[in-house]
Amino acid sequence: MLFKTDRVASPYCYRCPFNKAKPERADARKYRKCNMECVDLVQQKFERRQKRGKNYAAFIFEPGIQGPAGMIAQPKGWLAKVAAIAREHGTQIVADEVMTGLGRASSSYFASHAEKVQPDFLCIAKGLTGGYLPMAATLTTQAVFDAFLGEYEEFKTFYHGHSFTGNPLGAAASLASLSLLESKKTSQQRVQLQKSLKSLSKPLWKLDAVGDIRQSGGVLAVELVADWKTRKPFPLSKQMGIRVCDFMAKQGVLTRPIGNVIVVMPPFCTTQSQVKKIFTALQAAISATT
Amino acid sequence: MLFKTDRVASPYCYRCPFNKAKPERADARKYRKCNMECVDLVQQKFERRQKRGKNYAAFIFEPGIQGPAGMIAQPKGWLAKVAAIAREHGTQIVADEVMTGLGRASSSYFASHAEKVQPDFLCIAKGLTGGYLPMAATLTTQAVFDAFLGEYEEFKTFYHGHSFTGNPLGAAASLASLSLLESKKTSQQRVQLQKSLKSLSKPLWKLDAVGDIRQSGGVLAVELVADWKTRKPFPLSKQMGIRVCDFMAKQGVLTRPIGNVIVVMPPFCTTQSQVKKIFTALQAAISATT
Numbered sequence: 001m002l003f004k005t006d007r008v009a010s011p012y013c014y015r016c017p018f019n020k021a022k023p024e025r026a027d028a029r030k031y032r033k034c035n036m037e038c039v040d041l042v043q044q045k046f047e048r049r050q051k052r053g054k055n056y057a058a059f060i061f062e063p064g065i066q067g068p069a070g071m072i073a074q075p076k077g078w079l080a081k082v083a084a085i086a087r088e089h090g091t092q093i094v095a096d097e098v099m100t101g102l103g104r105a106s107s108s109y110f111a112s113h114a115e116k117v118q119p120d121f122l123c124i125a126k127g128l129t130g131g132y133l134p135m136a137a138t139l140t141t142q143a144v145f146d147a148f149l150g151e152y153e154e155f156k157t158f159y160h161g162h163s164f165t166g167n168p169l170g171a172a173a174s175l176a177s178l179s180l181l182e183s184k185k186t187s188q189q190r191v192q193l194q195k196s197l198k199s200l201s202k203p204l205w206k207l208d209a210v211g212d213i214r215q216s217g218g219v220l221a222v223e224l225v226a227d228w229k230t231r232k233p234f235p236l237s238k239q240m241g242i243r244v245c246d247f248m249a250k251q252g253v254l255t256r257p258i259g260n261v262i263v264v265m266p267p268f269c270t271t272q273s274q275v276k277k278i279f280t281a282l283q284a285a286i287s288a289t290t
Numbered sequence: 291m292l293f294k295t296d297r298v299a300s301p302y303c304y305r306c307p308f309n310k311a312k313p314e315r316a317d318a319r320k321y322r323k324c325n326m327e328c329v330d331l332v333q334q335k336f337e338r339r340q341k342r343g344k345n346y347a348a349f350i351f352e353p354g355i356q357g358p359a360g361m362i363a364q365p366k367g368w369l370a371k372v373a374a375i376a377r378e379h380g381t382q383i384v385a386d387e388v389m390t391g392l393g394r395a396s397s398s399y400f401a402s403h404a405e406k407v408q409p410d411f412l413c414i415a416k417g418l419t420g421g422y423l424p425m426a427a428t429l430t431t432q433a434v435f436d437a438f439l440g441e442y443e444e445f446k447t448f449y450h451g452h453s454f455t456g457n458p459l460g461a462a463a464s465l466a467s468l469s470l471l472e473s474k475k476t477s478q479q480r481v482q483l484q485k486s487l488k489s490l491s492k493p494l495w496k497l498d499a500v501g502d503i504r505q506s507g508g509v510l511a512v513e514l515v516a517d518w519k520t521r522k523p524f525p526l527s528k529q530m531g532i533r534v535c536d537f538m539a540k541q542g543v544l545t546r547p548i549g550n551v552i553v554v555m556p557p558f559c560t561t562q563s564q565v566k567k568i569f570t571a572l573q574a575a576i577s578a579t580t
Contacts (some may be wrong), residue, residue, distance in 0.1 A: 133454075167423065
């Protein structure tokens, strides 16, 4: 961000200081023992700001699941609660749905909507063209749009854009991709993919090096650990994530790790047998490598 | 920039406080009367920083001509002088050649090279694909590249990239475009285009509303003024740039203004008769509108 910002903790149930539950062979969001203190932290942040006579202009988050931070899925209800706090303080809501949107990371078309949150700014990209061509868009409200209207000499116009904005080929790919994404058939395919991820990932819990498996829509993350009973991480020098992904690549499954987290995020057109192949390779890779 | 930066004046001969020359019917860089005090300002900035026991990490500029700032062409020698100052202070040089590079804004392939400056970072984009597809690249030295090499756990890697990096279609378009740009024929075409811009823009000096015409390679800018004898600008509310460009559009010539500056920057494939059409339309537009 180009200006001063405040940060507040985002939920990470598996490694949360407020989670008093012992590790189980299940998604930490399910067995966590806490009072959602992470929501209190957001509440306190907004209150402290208000006491200084100011409200935040905007509250920005990745809804449903944080991506490059480690594919960290949020517990149900978190987003609705923190969005309500922002609304109470007159703060605008900015949802980064670059990774999560367009059917990817929730049962809804947008992950915000899965928690009944309607952002003031919705940032989208990857899914727009199915990733084939660069294209991004920022959707906003009429009120925000109107704020940039005025006489020429007032300089209210939002001048900032770039040379490649509205590239015709990217726009054509986006329109074709959106039309596919919105069809009934692909919507059913997404539901089927989410079910497959859920059922086919279950056997991984048998592996000692698997600490957490968290799924959000069509995104699944496996956090590898040196000891599942203590949640002790693998040392970075072991390059465990890279080694597991390298092993999978030799089986014909290409993916990339985020540190010790293995990300399973197959295209929506992935067939049932391809998903099986992914998890067969993943199980073999973890078993052989850890 | 995401961190604290210092700024220093960039040369703008036509509206320079150090230029003691009266306006003439010529490019202000030619008739200016000054001692290149703009270079002294850069020298002073670097010296002040050094007195505080520090040198600047990097010096960033658009070489040859500043783009969105108003197509402001630099006087000959300026870049070589300020780059030498940066080098004396052990400061790395970052050239933003997004607009100027790849044969656009100088007689050289890169505008830095026209002043015999070899940057440590060379930022390029638009010309890479001829503007047809988004593609950008940052070229740097082996020393900078090596600084990002190390053991995995050292986190020396430069992780920052984005999803659309290395897009295959963009890369293919770039390779095709670069091969065209490097051919002898297109190199000759660029020289011809620069000559045409120079000769065909001359008649514009007859118009009272033309204050400055500055050319840098294949980029030409016409600064419109209410009174050429005083350099008095048109009031913004008159939207003079927009009106001139609208008039040109009706003649079949599409361009866009930067405030009161009309930008002529035709594609390298523009024929001689098309360049004539551009200047006929521009002259008619200025005559009819101002």
